[in-house]
Structure formats: C-alpha cells, structure tokens
Amino acid sequence: MSNIITEEIKLKYIEYYKDHKLQKNHVLYEAYGGRGLVCNPYGLFKAFIKRQDFRKYQHFWVIEDFEANDSFTREYQSMNNVHFVRYQSEDYVKHLATAGYLINNVSFPPYFTPRKKQIYINCWHGIPWRKIGFDMENGNVDTRNTIRNFLAADYIITPNDFMTSIFRKTFKLEGIYPGKLIPVNQPRTDLLFSTKKETMIQKLHNYGIKLEEHKNLILYVPTCRERENQCPDIHHIEEYLKLLEILEQQLNTEQYQVLMKPHQILYEYLKKNKLGSKKIIPAEIDTNEMLAITDILISDYSSIYYDFLETEKPVLFYIPDGDQYKKDMESYHSAVEMPGPTFKSADKLTQCILEEQWKHPVYQTVYQKQKQWTNPWQNKHSGEKVWEIVLDGRHRNSLISLKNKKKKILIYGSDLRGNGVTQSLLSLLEQMNYEKYDVSVLAVLNAKNTNGDMIESVDSRARVLTQIGKINGTKEEMSIYDTIIEKGLSSFDAVKNYPKSLFRREFQRMFGWTKFDCVIEFTGYSPHYGMLFLASGAKRKMIWQHNDLGSERKRAVHGNQSLEQILNVVFSTYPFYDKIVSCSQSVMELNKKTLSNIWTRKKFTYARNTFSINRIYNAIEKNPFLEIGQKDYYILQEQQNENDNQIEMQLLPLPEKDHKVFITMGRLSPEKNHHNLILAFHRLQKEYPKTILFILGDGPLKENLQNEIRKLHLENQVFLTGNIRNPFALIQKADCFILTSNYEGQPMSVLEVRVLKIPVIISDFTTRKDICIPNGQLIVQKDPDSIFQGMKKMCQGTVCNYNFSPEEYNQSAYLEFEALLK
Known part of the structure; x- marks a missing residue:
C-alpha cells in the first residue's frame, strides 16, 4: 500500500x-x-x-x-x-x-x-x-x-x-x-474513565490476544529512541522482548499478565518480523483504552505515563542505558524526581513489583505533584467541553489568544545559499529589534536538501518557516501561472490575467490565516515569490535590489544570458510593490536610472546592508590551522571516517612568512572579473615571485579559472579554495584584500575585511562610493595592467591607514531599514 x-x-x-x-x-x-x-x-x-x-x-x-x-x-x-x-x-x-x-x-x-x-x-x-x-x-x-x-x-x-x-x-x-x-x-484521557474491561477483552481477542480477566495487567510501554525518520535499533528491540521474558519468568503468572504496547515505529518492525505477536498490542488499539485496564505501567520516559497518572495506579521506569538515553533524548524534564522507581536492572524491577516499592511516600508525593501539573483542569469530560466550545459557543x-501588538514581518530568504545576500539577511536578523517586530523568515530547501545547516543558522529569535509542498492549482490555473512566471506582468493583458485567487490560495496553504503587516522579498531574484507576495494581503510590500541589476540582467555564463528572463519577470512586479529597496544609495541611483518608469520612479529607496561583526570575531578566535613538519596548513575541510575513527582533512598549504599574500572572496562568475585578476597576478609574479593569491568562493567559472591557472603555470601560486566555513581566519593572514569586480551592489566582503584592518584594493565599479572611506582603499581600473599596478604598489609598501567602526556603521544601516517599516 x-x-x-x-x-x-x-x-x-x-x-x-x-x-x-x-x-x-x-x-x-x-x-x-x-x-x-x-x-x-x-x-x-x-x-x-x-x-x-x-x-x-x-x-x-x-x-x-x-x-x-x-x-x-x-x-x-x-x-x-x-x-x-x-x-x-x-x-x-x-x-x-x-x-x-x-x-x-x-x-x-x-x-x-x-x-x-x-x-x-x-x-x-x-x-x-x-x-x-x-x-x-x-x-x-x-x-x-x-x-x-x-x-x-x-x-x-x-x-x-x-x-x-x-x-x-x-x-x-x-x-x-x-x-x-x-x-x-487531552480528550483521549476521557477514555481512562469510560472504557470497560469486557470491551477490551473483545477488542484484543479480535487481534488474537487473550486478556485474562482475573489477572493484574502489567503493560510495558517503551518509547522509540530514534526519531520518526529512522529505523529502530535491533538491540533495543531485543532488549524490550527480553524484559517481557524476564518478567514472566520471575513473576507469578497466576497473578500477573504482561503485555507490551510499543511505539508505532517499533510495532511496525515487530509486526513485519513476527516477533512477540501474542504479547504485542497493535498500534490500531488506542493506548488510553489499554491504560484504563492496566494495573501497573512500565515506561522508559514515554510521555504516555503522564496520562496514566490520572488512574492513581503505579508507574515504574525501566531504562537499562539510562545515562546514554537521557543524553540522546534532550529532555525538557528532570529525571531526578519521578512518580515511581527507576531501574537499570530487570531483576530489580521485578523485585520492586513483588515488594510494591512504589508505595514509598517519596514516590507518592511526586506522583500527586505531577498529576496536578499534567492535568490542572481535573476534567474527565474534556472531549465534551471541546465540542461545547466549537459547536455550541460555550x-x-x-x-x-497568542496575539500580541508587534508588527508581523515576513522575509523571503530563498535557500540561504552561501553568498552576500544571505549574509546580509543573517546579519539583519541579528540587528532586528525583536521587542517591536515579530519576524518570520521564509526559507527553501534546495533540490538536494543540503542547505539544512544554513537554515538552522538563522538567529533563533526569528521564526523560520521552511517551505514544504508546491503551488497547487487546476490545469487551467497552472497554465496561466506558467505563462505569468515566464513572461511576467509587463502588459495590460498579463496584469489582467494575474491569477490572484491562485496566489492567495497558495499563501493560505503556506501560512494559514496569518496576516502579516509587511512582506519583504529580500533576494530580489524570485519570479514565483515576487508574484506570491503581491497576493499576501500585507499592508506593506517591499522588494530588494542587491546589485546593479541592469548589468546583472546582461550577465552571461558560458554564453547563456541566464538571468535576463528571470529578472525581466521580477522587474514586471515592481509597480505592485510599495517600496523597491536597494542595498545602498549609489545602487539605488543606478537602478533607478536604468529600471524605473512612471509607475515605479517614486518607489525607489535604499537601506544599506548590515553585517555580522560577531561572525568575524568568532571566526578569528578559532584556530583552523595545522603544522606538519614545520610547514603550516589551513584546514579547508575535515570529517571523521566512521569506519576507523580517523579524521580526514583537506589542507591548504600556507606560504612562507616572507611572502606577500593577496586574497579575494566572491562567487566565481563573470562579473567578479577573476580572469583579469589572474592575468595581473601572473605579471606580478615575474617581478615579485614571493607572492601568493588565494581566491575564495565557488561558481560556474571554476573550471575555466582552473584551466587558466594551469595554462599560466601558477598552480603553486594561485589557489581556488572553494567555499570555506571560516574565511576570516584565512583572510587575517593576508597582506591585502583585492576586489576587481566589473560591477557590484554593496560588496559586504569589503566591509567585513575592514574589521580586520587589512589593506584593500577595489576596482572602479560604479557603486564603489558606498564602501569607500578616507585612506581606506586603493582604487584601480578593471583591466589587467591597472590591477597589476595596484598590486605592485602594495608590494612596494603602500599602506591604507583608515578608521572604521563596524558598530557605528551597523547602527546607522539598521535605522535605515527600520525607517522603511514605519
């Protein structure tokens, strides 16, 4: 099935x-x-x-x-x-x-x-x-x-x-x-008081289990140690069945009958392997109906014991691997005070039953305390009361109510891939005033489900709503949707045919009846979510611009203008947003000049990106370096081999101390101009052979750049590191940070390296003025010769002496963002 x-x-x-x-x-x-x-x-x-x-x-x-x-x-x-x-x-x-x-x-x-x-x-x-x-x-x-x-x-x-x-x-x-x-x-606890033993005798009989009416029933209810997407450990299964066997051997079977009601995952395994069938209560039989006829409950911290406290009957705890179990469980509750004795030994458990040790006053006190905590309402007709509320209005x-007076903000962050947009969002979430704003982040798992760690890295004060499922419409609706997503809202007919009811329904599917005060498409690159947020019903809708999008639209990778169609669709949504927000003033001016029209001209504004200062300081405190035979290495990656417990490492050799180290960080794509940087560095090597270039990042041009490095015989001088977890520890070792982009938005990497007081070379891209500070950088043009001249000056001792307060910058930038919410 x-x-x-x-x-x-x-x-x-x-x-x-x-x-x-x-x-x-x-x-x-x-x-x-x-x-x-x-x-x-x-x-x-x-x-x-x-x-x-x-x-x-x-x-x-x-x-x-x-x-x-x-x-x-x-x-x-x-x-x-x-x-x-x-x-x-x-x-x-x-x-x-x-x-x-x-x-x-x-x-x-x-x-x-x-x-x-x-x-x-x-x-x-x-x-x-x-x-x-x-x-x-x-x-x-x-x-x-x-x-x-x-x-x-x-x-x-x-x-x-x-x-x-x-x-x-x-x-x-x-x-x-x-x-x-x-x-x-819980309405299920009503069954503790309404279930009759003769009814359960027949129910169990239907499943081939004979309930012996004259005996005291001991019900063993082990929980599942594993999470629901994991298979049960066979060792645990054997342990559960062994306990049943010991109890039957050591107790008087004329007085006691022992049955087990396992967790659903355990039951499916037992059923499939035909284990203990005459003693195992099927998952289809309600647990509380079984508890109603149980005389002694044995649990291992299964939360079902809370329900059982209503019966005033004894509960015992059997946890043979208690210390490890407590560690694995990540419990909300202390295991010190329990409403019954706890055992690691099956023999001592049976002795407890024989001696009725649960009657000790200590256990009785805890029992009553937990019973009151579990069910403070003391209502044995909870189900009836629910229907009185829902159907009768009583x-x-x-x-x-869980409502409060905070403004509710929803921010779309896509798959939180490792780029500047993501870091800007994560930093913004660190700066947010959570006393004033209720913040939800809409995240998306990538196709391979490999970005879970990034989604988990979001500031815990924000709420992450990870997308699940896809938009669902009729064939006619999906045909219109496909057309809109492909062609956008750039014509009167397209606007007229915008499937508002489909998008409204999709918003309800994702967020129920929640009403947001403000929705923000923070990536600025998504046709689907750009369209979806228009139907959100939010009082304020904003979409971000993190780059010179006119140039970005023309960007080609391997000869394909991959972003032109996507961005044209996104641009077509601009008239329906309240604010079009650039990441800096110069980016706003540039985008307004190239992208505005009579419907959008007054909507352009800006709020500079913040950045995470703590991320940098925490990174440089770590020590991802290794010395082997008087040679220093940076640890790019490490993982433990499960077979032999050895740690496998990918190492990056570090240069000798008399070498000049240049470093850059960014996506390996055409706009970053890495090709000209490598050509310039090749020329620099001829005059200054004791120089090294580290290029941090990954992207579609990686293979092309590797070929260029091999062609110029720079394999031992230029290193493509890929994306690394702790770039700042390596950047701190550099003598100069260099950014030679053809165009940029507000490059966060320049702000980040300023925290480390490292000299900076940047190219003369149009929006550079937003990151330039007095004596804070050497500006070069984008061609190889100009880049070479800049690097040569650094080798000759040119120094950037600048003052930069990251705290003051972040405070000012955040206030720009908050002003947009008013």
Whole structure:
C-alpha cells in the first residue's frame, strides 16, 4: 500500500476545494496519518457520540490499513453516519476539501489548504518528554509541515500551562497564530474513565490476544529512541522482548499478565518480523483504552505515563542505558524526581513489583505533584467541553489568544545559499529589534536538501518557516501561472490575467490565516515569490535590489544570458510593490536610472546592508590551522571516517612568512572579473615571485579559472579554495584584500575585511562610493595592467591607514531599514 502523494491526488483535491461546497455537518477525523481510531481524535469522536446531535452529522475516519482496522470498521457498521475513507484516496481528498470540521492530532499533508468557514481542530498527540518543534536539532526544517498546520488551525488543544508554553515558545506561535488555544485535558484521557474491561477483552481477542480477566495487567510501554525518520535499533528491540521474558519468568503468572504496547515505529518492525505477536498490542488499539485496564505501567520516559497518572495506579521506569538515553533524548524534564522507581536492572524491577516499592511516600508525593501539573483542569469530560466550545459557543471566555501588538514581518530568504545576500539577511536578523517586530523568515530547501545547516543558522529569535509542498492549482490555473512566471506582468493583458485567487490560495496553504503587516522579498531574484507576495494581503510590500541589476540582467555564463528572463519577470512586479529597496544609495541611483518608469520612479529607496561583526570575531578566535613538519596548513575541510575513527582533512598549504599574500572572496562568475585578476597576478609574479593569491568562493567559472591557472603555470601560486566555513581566519593572514569586480551592489566582503584592518584594493565599479572611506582603499581600473599596478604598489609598501567602526556603521544601516517599516 502506497501513501505517496501523486500529482493526480493533488489535482483532485484542488478540484474538490474549488468546485464543491463546504459540507457543514461533515466531520473528518485523522490520527497519525490514518493509523486508526486512536488518540485525541478518538477521544473527540467518542465524546461526540454522547451528544444529542450526533446523528445530524456525518463522521468520516481516515484509515491507512483497512485490514488492520477491520474490527473497528465492523464495530461501527451499524451506524449509518460513520464512514471510513482510505488515506490519500480520492475519497480522502474530497472530504479533506469539503468537510466542515477537520480533526487531526499531527498534521495534514502539504497540499492541504484551509478554506473559509472550515473549522480545523488540532489536538496534538501528547505532552512531550523530549524536545520538539524549534527546540530540535533540525527544528527549522523538521517542523515545517507541523507549523504550517498549526497556522491553519482554528483551535489547538492545550492540556496544561507547560503545553501552552510549548505552543507559545517552542513552536513560536506567539504573535503569529490567529486562532485560539482550548485549555482542556487531552480528550483521549476521557477514555481512562469510560472504557470497560469486557470491551477490551473483545477488542484484543479480535487481534488474537487473550486478556485474562482475573489477572493484574502489567503493560510495558517503551518509547522509540530514534526519531520518526529512522529505523529502530535491533538491540533495543531485543532488549524490550527480553524484559517481557524476564518478567514472566520471575513473576507469578497466576497473578500477573504482561503485555507490551510499543511505539508505532517499533510495532511496525515487530509486526513485519513476527516477533512477540501474542504479547504485542497493535498500534490500531488506542493506548488510553489499554491504560484504563492496566494495573501497573512500565515506561522508559514515554510521555504516555503522564496520562496514566490520572488512574492513581503505579508507574515504574525501566531504562537499562539510562545515562546514554537521557543524553540522546534532550529532555525538557528532570529525571531526578519521578512518580515511581527507576531501574537499570530487570531483576530489580521485578523485585520492586513483588515488594510494591512504589508505595514509598517519596514516590507518592511526586506522583500527586505531577498529576496536578499534567492535568490542572481535573476534567474527565474534556472531549465534551471541546465540542461545547466549537459547536455550541460555550466557554468562549476560557480560550487563550497568542496575539500580541508587534508588527508581523515576513522575509523571503530563498535557500540561504552561501553568498552576500544571505549574509546580509543573517546579519539583519541579528540587528532586528525583536521587542517591536515579530519576524518570520521564509526559507527553501534546495533540490538536494543540503542547505539544512544554513537554515538552522538563522538567529533563533526569528521564526523560520521552511517551505514544504508546491503551488497547487487546476490545469487551467497552472497554465496561466506558467505563462505569468515566464513572461511576467509587463502588459495590460498579463496584469489582467494575474491569477490572484491562485496566489492567495497558495499563501493560505503556506501560512494559514496569518496576516502579516509587511512582506519583504529580500533576494530580489524570485519570479514565483515576487508574484506570491503581491497576493499576501500585507499592508506593506517591499522588494530588494542587491546589485546593479541592469548589468546583472546582461550577465552571461558560458554564453547563456541566464538571468535576463528571470529578472525581466521580477522587474514586471515592481509597480505592485510599495517600496523597491536597494542595498545602498549609489545602487539605488543606478537602478533607478536604468529600471524605473512612471509607475515605479517614486518607489525607489535604499537601506544599506548590515553585517555580522560577531561572525568575524568568532571566526578569528578559532584556530583552523595545522603544522606538519614545520610547514603550516589551513584546514579547508575535515570529517571523521566512521569506519576507523580517523579524521580526514583537506589542507591548504600556507606560504612562507616572507611572502606577500593577496586574497579575494566572491562567487566565481563573470562579473567578479577573476580572469583579469589572474592575468595581473601572473605579471606580478615575474617581478615579485614571493607572492601568493588565494581566491575564495565557488561558481560556474571554476573550471575555466582552473584551466587558466594551469595554462599560466601558477598552480603553486594561485589557489581556488572553494567555499570555506571560516574565511576570516584565512583572510587575517593576508597582506591585502583585492576586489576587481566589473560591477557590484554593496560588496559586504569589503566591509567585513575592514574589521580586520587589512589593506584593500577595489576596482572602479560604479557603486564603489558606498564602501569607500578616507585612506581606506586603493582604487584601480578593471583591466589587467591597472590591477597589476595596484598590486605592485602594495608590494612596494603602500599602506591604507583608515578608521572604521563596524558598530557605528551597523547602527546607522539598521535605522535605515527600520525607517522603511514605519
């Protein structure tokens, strides 16, 4: 059975979305992507059954595996208003698009788009023990569909103050979430008090498990050590099964029955390999219904034990590798105070059961404290209260709002590739006044998913919304979209045909019902996002210019004018933005001269880029150098070989101390004029052989430049390093920084190297005046002879004596940016 999201399914979804009315009396329930009738959606469903208006509604359950859920579908077959639909089927997308009420304990697929008057209740699947959301190691990427769903939800259930804080801070919903939190205990815990043992005997019997009614049930509930995209460790599986065996050997089997309810990932492995089948509770059986008939719970910090505290029955903890487990878990909670004894030894665990050690007063005190913390509302009818709020309009004064008075700003940062635009954005985010502004950064994973580290590097005070899924329209809409993206809005007919409803829907798909005060297309190069932001509904829309775009439009790589079509489309969106913002005054003047028209002339303005001072200082404090046999090397890359634990390094040889070192940094593309720089350096070598040139960066001309270096026999004097993690440690070793570009915007590299007080040579590109300071640079023309003369002067002892305060510069530049937001 496949859960792959096909283009056909996405198209069906949007057709139902657009062409079919909302069915106000339809309710769609989904738990864990169709696992079955479990968790909080099941608790809400059971609560709905008790309502007098239950029969007035049609209830649709999402099921992934109908065979595994056969007994449940048969259980409700007599109710003609309860239906079951297969996950990712046409029926599924039909009801997802048209049901008046949507219930989910995780998230709907990336193509899901909220629609007006459709009520979405997200009933998150528990109180976490280990870190989730943006607190995870790769939280900026891994949370992308979860956050998208939260922003689309009208209500999110929060069972206690801790979970309210999780939604507010850990998922960063404060200030951006337009819905309301419902403060009630988890609806699934209602099942602890309404489930009958005889019912569970029959349910388990349907799966071939015999529940012995006269015995005390010990339920072992191990969590999954691995994250959801990882396979379970076979060592852990064997450990779980071994515990079951020991418990049965050492306990009185006439008094106790031992069963295991593993995490879904573990269960799938056990089921596939046919391990412990008569003792393993299927994933399709609700955990809380099992807890209702459990006499002793054994856990390993599975957060399900929080639910069990409501029963007042004993809970024990078995963690044989406790220290390592705590380290791997990255927990929110201390393992020091637990509501029951903790063991590393299975023998001591069984001894505890025999001696009832959990009755010790210390454990009882913690037990009651945690019970009160877990469920402060003390409500055994939480599901009913949720429906009273949503359907009957009662208890509205108990709802929690996460809104605040900060201005909400959305900034598009693309894939945060390693270039000057990205560094400008990252620096701006460091400078932002987060007391005044709520800042979201829209990031995009690249095609190979290799830019996760850059996405994670964004200032944690900002919220990263990593794009997931793609724009989804009908065939007719996508045909119009393709034309607009290719040709832009440069004609009256194009503007007239701009698919505003498609882009508005896409904005809703990505950001739910969130309303931003200001949207910023910070890259200035994206036709899609440039068009999308026009439909954002934001009060202020701005688009950035980081370069001399008239010249950039003409830039050719390997004979192809690769940016002309893209930039022409971007330029066509300018009349519909409120501000067109250049990265410096001279860039603004140049772009205004070459790109403005009667609709845009008054929209041109500028705000200089800031740059990260801490990034430079932190970099130079590190020591990425290595001495081997009295020879110094710079460590370009290093990684540990998993097979033999050896560290593999890529090293760059450093010159002797009597050599002059020139260094440049930038993309290896035509506008950077590296070809003429290499020709000039070749001539310099003849007069000053003790010179070295480092070229930092990567790009489409790398192979051409390598060939040029070989042709001139400069392999031991000119080095292409590629992109390196710590360029400033190497730059600090240089005698001169040189930038010979044909054109630039506001080259951040010049500002950055000024922090290191290094002499600077720059070419006479049009916008250079924005980075020139008194006695701060030697200016040359762009031809090889002029570049050579400049480098020669540096070799002869010409020194740039300048004063530069990076702090004062950043403060002034940031105020220019903030002025645009007023």
